[in-house]
Amino acid sequence: MRILVIGAGAVGGYFGGRLAAAGRDVTFLVRAGRAEQLRRTGLQIKSSQGDVTIQPKLLLAAEISEPFDLILLSTKAYSLDAAIDDFAPAVGPQTAILPLLNGMRHVDTLVARFGEAAVLGGTTRIVADLDSEGIVHQLGTWHDFTCGERDKSLSPRIERIDATLRDCGFPTTLSSDILAAMWSKWMMLSSMAAITCLLRGSVGQVVAVHGGVETVQALIAESSAIATANGYPQTPEFLAQHTARMTQPGSALTASMFRDLQKGAPVEVEHILGDFLSRGQAHGVETPLLRAAYVQLSIYSVSLGQK
Known part of the structure; x- marks a missing residue:
């Protein structure tokens, strides 16, 4: 499964970095400045659950040439519209979009742009921050990840996504009621x-x-x-x-x-x-x-x- 993580900030950098460190096929969609920083220092995670440093695969918006299987979206809400414009070329007929934003308004925005079928539900409990050097710091011990189909179905795609997320250094849950x-x-x-x-x-x-x-x-x-x-x-x-x-x-x-x-x-x-x-x-x-x-x-x- 080819995963595109939108951004490499505190949340996207944390989960995307752990997925990549576990051998998953992860690419980070970033802006030019962050790309330069990551090429120089690597993606670094400092965590009570174990530190990680990887040399990530990076992509700029103008370089997207084909769809990905899964879009992992964890931008700040005020950056959502710009992020959608950036990753839209990576969304194909079979692409699943898994947002980790807080609240519900982003779901309506994503459905309006990409359709009901494309958008999953997701949430995470993590306290993380990005320092001035671009290092991801996990604060505390929470780092769990929950996802599911919004219609409560146990679809083949959500089972495949769940299997891909498992055993990557953070607890995962496949929810039968993700909206709850x-x-x-x-x-x-x-x-x-x-x-x-x-x-x-x-x-x-x-x-x-x-x-x-x-x-x-x-x-x-x-x-x-x-x-x-x-x-x-x-x-x-x-x-x-x-x-x-x-x-x-x-x-x-x-x-x-x-x-x-x-x-x-x-x-x-x-x-x-x-x-x-x-x-x-x-x-x-x-x-x-x-x-x-x-x-x-x-x-x-x-x-x-x-x-």
Whole structure:
């Protein structure tokens, strides 16, 4: 199976690098500057699960000459349209597109461009970052990967993809309800982004002050209410685990959106919080704390000139 990984950032670089290190046929579609950097230093992953350095196969958009079997897409949401234009020549009649973006809006965008049949569902739990030298750093221990057909079928292609992803240095799950898994991730991420961005601190910093724990619990409750209203209620066990993680004393955990905020980089506020709030509002769900986080991040985005 020929795999094209779009970009070689934190998430794409991590999973694509591990796939390549395990002997899978992986090519990275990158821009010229990143290509030059990777040719010079290789793709480097620093991880508690084991470091990896490979000399990756690289491709520029203008060099695409034939379709790939699988497109692995993990760009930031605000870069999605440009990425689609870049990889579109690599999509043929049998190509499967597996997006790992957060939320749901990207699915609608991909389906509109490539059709229902081409687009799978996918999600991952990983905390990773790309440093100034282009090295991928996995933070923490999570690095699991989940995919599935959006219609819940167990198709031959998804079984083949699942077999290709297995035994490559990260846990994989073939989901029978990938949309439910994506909603769980969205609910978890939206609440974590709101907690750390609105309150401007790590989980440990937030819960260390008076009212911190109660505010975290309220944000989780608002996020859970949106998921429930859209037909994806979270189990008590999932909510208990998420709440425990978001209230762990001394935790240095932050959302990637908060780390982007600290760097002065663009944030995925519309794709993650804006769309999430809209889907709650459509069902009459009141979410004042999530709304406050969204407004704050929207002001920041406008200050950057981000649409």
